[in-house]
Each structure stands twice: as structure tokens, then as C-alpha cells.
Amino acid sequence: MSPDFQTHLSHTVSAVDAELDRLLTTKINVGEIQRPANLIAAMRYGVLNGGKRLRPFLIIEVASLFGASLTETLQCGCALECLHSYSLIHDDLPAMDNDDLRRGKPTVHKAFDEAIAVLAGDALLTVAFDILSSPECHPSADVRCELVSLLSRAAGQGGMIGGQVQDIEAETSTPNADEIRRLQSMKTGALIRFACEAGAILGNAPDKHRAQMVEFGKTIGLAFQLSDDLLDVTSSSAKMGKRVGKDAEQGKGTLVRLYGVEKTRALLNNSLAHAEALLEPFGKKANILRQTAKFVVERSN
Amino acid sequence: MSPDFQTHLSHTVSAVDAELDRLLTTKINVGEIQRPANLIAAMRYGVLNGGKRLRPFLIIEVASLFGASLTETLQCGCALECLHSYSLIHDDLPAMDNDDLRRGKPTVHKAFDEAIAVLAGDALLTVAFDILSSPECHPSADVRCELVSLLSRAAGQGGMIGGQVQDIEAETSTPNADEIRRLQSMKTGALIRFACEAGAILGNAPDKHRAQMVEFGKTIGLAFQLSDDLLDVTSSSAKMGKRVGKDAEQGKGTLVRLYGVEKTRALLNNSLAHAEALLEPFGKKANILRQTAKFVVERSN
Numbered sequence: 001m002s003p004d005f006q007t008h009l010s011h012t013v014s015a016v017d018a019e020l021d022r023l024l025t026t027k028i029n030v031g032e033i034q035r036p037a038n039l040i041a042a043m044r045y046g047v048l049n050g051g052k053r054l055r056p057f058l059i060i061e062v063a064s065l066f067g068a069s070l071t072e073t074l075q076c077g078c079a080l081e082c083l084h085s086y087s088l089i090h091d092d093l094p095a096m097d098n099d100d101l102r103r104g105k106p107t108v109h110k111a112f113d114e115a116i117a118v119l120a121g122d123a124l125l126t127v128a129f130d131i132l133s134s135p136e137c138h139p140s141a142d143v144r145c146e147l148v149s150l151l152s153r154a155a156g157q158g159g160m161i162g163g164q165v166q167d168i169e170a171e172t173s174t175p176n177a178d179e180i181r182r183l184q185s186m187k188t189g190a191l192i193r194f195a196c197e198a199g200a201i202l203g204n205a206p207d208k209h210r211a212q213m214v215e216f217g218k219t220i221g222l223a224f225q226l227s228d229d230l231l232d233v234t235s236s237s238a239k240m241g242k243r244v245g246k247d248a249e250q251g252k253g254t255l256v257r258l259y260g261v262e263k264t265r266a267l268l269n270n271s272l273a274h275a276e277a278l279l280e281p282f283g284k285k286a287n288i289l290r291q292t293a294k295f296v297v298e299r300s301n
Numbered sequence: 302m303s304p305d306f307q308t309h310l311s312h313t314v315s316a317v318d319a320e321l322d323r324l325l326t327t328k329i330n331v332g333e334i335q336r337p338a339n340l341i342a343a344m345r346y347g348v349l350n351g352g353k354r355l356r357p358f359l360i361i362e363v364a365s366l367f368g369a370s371l372t373e374t375l376q377c378g379c380a381l382e383c384l385h386s387y388s389l390i391h392d393d394l395p396a397m398d399n400d401d402l403r404r405g406k407p408t409v410h411k412a413f414d415e416a417i418a419v420l421a422g423d424a425l426l427t428v429a430f431d432i433l434s435s436p437e438c439h440p441s442a443d444v445r446c447e448l449v450s451l452l453s454r455a456a457g458q459g460g461m462i463g464g465q466v467q468d469i470e471a472e473t474s475t476p477n478a479d480e481i482r483r484l485q486s487m488k489t490g491a492l493i494r495f496a497c498e499a500g501a502i503l504g505n506a507p508d509k510h511r512a513q514m515v516e517f518g519k520t521i522g523l524a525f526q527l528s529d530d531l532l533d534v535t536s537s538s539a540k541m542g543k544r545v546g547k548d549a550e551q552g553k554g555t556l557v558r559l560y561g562v563e564k565t566r567a568l569l570n571n572s573l574a575h576a577e578a579l580l581e582p583f584g585k586k587a588n589i590l591r592q593t594a595k596f597v598v599e600r601s602n
Contacts, residue, residue, distance in 0.1 A: 152428065
């Protein structure tokens with residue numbers, strides 16, 4: 001990774017973590033009654049956990065391509081990170097993936113208990129829409145409503161949650177390549193695509209560029225899932241900070257199982273080339289996004 | 302109950318159920334990829350279950366007091382009912398109240414499984430914000446954003462979910478009357494208050510009237526919880542369609558346990574008198590809301 005990319009990424013991590021730290025406290029907002037300390041502790045534990053903040057980073061970097069500043073995009077980034085974190089907390093539950101470890105630490109239902117894990121997830125999903133609908137997120141209510149609508153669809157029954165259901169169903173069926181791609185585009189891809197589209201919206205990008213950013217998001221979303229599947233086969237628990245090898249163990253249909261490691265690597269490289277082609281018209285300004293695509297393809301955890 | 306009230310209520314039930322039936326299908330919206338049939342089936346099972354639709358009814362009747370029509374309020378009502386239904390599905394989970402029965406039928410995790418129950422709840426919470434942010438809900442994006450913000454706060458960490466956490470904590474502590482009132486104002490009251498405030502917003506009520514509707518919502522919210530606690534002591538499972546007597550069994554702090562049945566009935570009657578006083582300025586126009594307050598106090602299931 002280039003030092004430039006590293007600087008941008010760690011700057012985003014600091015900014016997002018500081019803002020999440022400020023948002024998620026027991027201090028109430030107008031319209032709230034009381035925030036129980038234990039619930040807030042579980043929410044913070046699930047969010048402020050050393051995450052890479054890739055999704056907020058994509059929002060911020062895409063918006064910056066069109067001239068929007070960090071201040072103008074940070075709230076949307078935090079909303080998306082709350083939503084992403086909720087999905088991990090619920091995915092880890094005993095009734096779902098039953099994972100004890102996440103980023104090298106006990107999962108929320110292990111560190112607290114199962115009821116609090118369900119409720120902390122629910123609260124993080126809910127607060128994402130509070131953050132998005134607040135005037136601090138964007139001065140125009142039309143823009144805020146569009147973001148709420150897009151995120152609810154990316155995260156809901158026809159996006160991330162729907163993909164999670166298909167992923168569970170895939171444990172007892174044998175999905176073909178198209179079905180695996182679709183479920184991955186829902187389970188992982190939808191939020192990454194949202195990040196890129198939200199960045200274009202916050203940067204007030206023209207329609208044509210917005211469509212290109214959506215396509216860029218789709219492309220690196222697929223790449224992200226492919227590299228995740230590869231890492232599940234080739235990496236170690238120590239490096240990943242979570243249980244690996246579980247796809248095969250759970251009989252999950254992944255493209256790696258269907259195609260093998262070599263062909264999957266080739267697909268990943270194709271995705272990278274496609275992502276780079278989409279950034280071509282933006283010249284040097286898109287350097288950080290280029291490196292982000294490379295990072296997604298080549299990441300080791 | 303007066304025939305007039307019954308007619309209005311059953312009209313709302315029909316309209317809300319028909320609209321939820323239209324919204325919750327496998328047909329995708331713009332921005333969605335695919336809605337898995339099993340997920341949609343679980344969502345529908347959890348929502349289209351003969352519910353009283355009290356919360357949408359409050360939105361519709363309060364808005365109607367200020368001249369807004371059913372068409373102008375139905376979407377908001379459906380959003381709130383989706384959110385309310387998600388809270389019941391998650392409350393019933395084994396890690397939470399562990400209930401097998403809801404409105405006389407197996408709970409969602411019994412009829413489907415636990416993973417689907419978690420995800421169907423998540424999806425109903427998510428789709429509530431999709432419905433609220435859609436132009437069909439209200440032509441003004443400012444109004445839609447305000448509704449999203451209010452609902453997320455009523456339902457989130459400082460409202461309903463926070464109240465659920467306090468309710469769990471109350472099983473192992475001995476909350477005093479103020480603490481019980483506060484947790485009930487969060488767990489049950491917040492959504493009922495939201496319904497009344499949303500009705501005032503959709504009816505474009507002046508600030509003074511909006512504040513009165515918020516107070517009306519707070520009052521009948523408390524009354525609703527008091528009558529629920531009473532019914533848990535005095536009713537039967539057959540009548541309620543769910544397990545009763547569980548508050549005492551779980552050692553839950555309720556005002557009935559603290560005050561006894563008679564004093565609780567007196568508190569309920571005080572609430573009714575306060576609710577009626579708040580409706581006084583609206584004269585005959587508020588007859589249905591008067592009967593709604595009475596219904597909440599005197600309901601037998």
C-alpha cells in the first residue's frame with residue numbers, strides 16, 4: 001500500500017472513531033428519555049473495535065472526488081458504520097454464524113449476553129437512520145431522504161438482510177455461480193455500492209458520474225467478497241482475528257469452492273482492471289480510489 | 302365500545318392490512334436486488350397477524366382531527382406497524398422473553414426458526430424507514446425527515462430499545478415507581494407518543510396543538526402499559542392469545558405489583574380523565590380519540 005493511501009485511511013479511521021465516540025454516549029438527544037449505560041457500552045463495544053472503516057472511507061473518498069469535504073460526509077460515514085456493525089453483531093449470534101471471535105476479541109453476545117447483543121444491534125441499525133436524517137448530515141432534506149431511502153433498500157429485505165437469508169439457505173443447497181454472485185452482491189455488495197453512491201450524492205456528482213460510481217461500488221463489492229472467500233481458505237485465524245475455514249465447514253457455496261483458488265484470483269484481477277477503467281476519466285484525482293480498489297483485492301485480513 | 306369507534310377501528314385495520322399486504326411481497330423496489338420468499342413469508346407472518354393496529358389508528362385519528370385524510374397518513378401508519386411488529390418478534394426470541402405464543406399463534410421463531418426471526422425483525426425495522434422516506438408518505442422531504450428522526454429516537458437506544466434493556470435489568474433489581482414509569486414510558490410509551498405526534502405533524506397542526514397531542518400520547522401510553530400489566534394479572538391466556546402471569550414469574554417490576562390492582566385501576570382512571578381534558582378544546586371532533594382513550598383503559602385483551 002502506498003504511504004498516501006495509508007495516510008488517508010488512517011485519517012478516516014481517526015475521524016470516524018472520534019465522531020462515533022461522540023455520538024454513542026449516554027447523553028440523550030431531543031426526543032429521547034434515557035440511554036441505559038449497559039446498552040450503550042455494548043453498542044460501543046460492537047462499533048469502536050478497530051474496524052477498517054472501509055465503507056465510510058469509500059463515502060469520503062468518492063465525495064472528495066467531486067469536491068466535498070470530510071465535514072460534509074462524516075455523518076453519513078458514521079451512519080453506515082453503525083449499520084455495518086449491527087449486521088456483524090447479529091451475524092455472530094448463536095442462531096446465526098455462532099462466532100465467539102471478531103477482530104480478535106469476544107463477540108458482543110460473548111462479552112455481554114445474547115439479549116443485549118440483539119438489542120445493541122437493533123439500536124445501531126436504528127441510530128443509523130437518526131444520524132442520516134439529522135440536518136448535520138446534509139443541509140437539504142431531499143438529500144437526507146434520498147440517503148435514508150437508499151440505505152434502507154441496500155440494507156433491507158432486497159439487499160443485505162435478503163443476502164444473509166440466501167447465505168443461510170445456501171448451506172443446505174448447491175447454488176450455481178450466478179446465484180452465489182447474486183447473494184454476495186446482496187450480502188456484502190449492497191452496502192459497498194451504497195457507500196459509493198452516497199459519496200457521489202454528497203459530492204453532488206452529475207448523473208453520469210454517479211452511475212459510474214455505482215458501477216465502481218458494485219465491482220469492488222464483488223472483489224471484496226471474493227477476497228474474503230479466498231482469505232477464508234488461505235489465511236489463518238491469528239491474522240484474520242476471526243474463525244477461518246468456516247465456509248467449507250458450514251458447506252457454504254462460495255466462488256472459491258466452485259472455481260478453485262487460481263481462477264478466483266484471476267476473477268479478482270479482472271475486477272481490479274474493471275474498477276481502474278471506471279476511474280480512468282477522473283485522472284490523478286482518483287488515485288486514492290485506485291489504491292482502495294487495489295487494497296480490497298490484495299488485502300491480507 | 303361505541304359503534305362509531307368500532308367502525309373507525311375496523312376501517313383502519315382493513316386499510317392498514319391491505320396496504321401492508323401490498324408493500325410486503327417479493328416484488329422488488331428500485332435499488333433492491335431480490336427479496337427471498339422465506340424472509341418475506343416470515344415478515345408477513347409477523348405483521349399480518351390480526352393486530353389491533355392501535356398505533357396506525359392513533360396516527361390516522363389524530364391527523365384527521367386536523368383535517369388530514371387516510372390517504373395522507375396510511376404510509377406512516379404502515380411504517381409504524383412494521384416497526385412495532387419487529388419489536389414483538391425480537392421480544393419473543395428465546396434470548397429475550399422466550400415466548401411460544403403471540404395472538405394465539407406460534408411466534409415467528411417457532412413458526413420459522415430463530416435465525417429467520419432475527420432477520421425478519423431486522424428487515425421490518427429497516428423497511429419502516431424505507432416507507433417513511435418515500436414521497437408516497439408525504440410530499441415534503443422536510444416532513445419525511447422529521448418523521449424518520451422522531452421515529453428513530455422513539456424506537457432506539459433512548460426510547461423503546463432502551464426501555465427493553467431496562468425491563469430486562471428490572472428482573473434482577475427492584476425498581477421504584479418512578480423507575481418503572483420511566484421504563485414503561487420508553488418501552489411502550491415512546492411509540493404511542495410518536496403515533497400521536499406524527500398524526501399532528503401529518504395534519505400540519507399548530508405547535509400548541511402538537512404539544513397537546515404529544516401529552517395525549519404520553520398519557521394513553523402510560524395507560525396502555527398499566528392496563529397491560531393489569532391484564533397480565535387478571536386475564537387468561539385464552540383471552541389474551543399469549544402467555545399471562547409472566548411478569549410475576551419473571552420477577553418483573555410493574556406498578557401493579559407495587560400498588561396492587563385497586564390502586565392501579567385508580568391510576569388508570571386518572572389517566573383517562575387527563576386524556577379527556579387534553580381533548581376538551583377540540584369538542585365533538587375528538588370523539589373518536591376520546592373513545593380510543595377509553596378503549597385503552599378498558600380493553601380486555
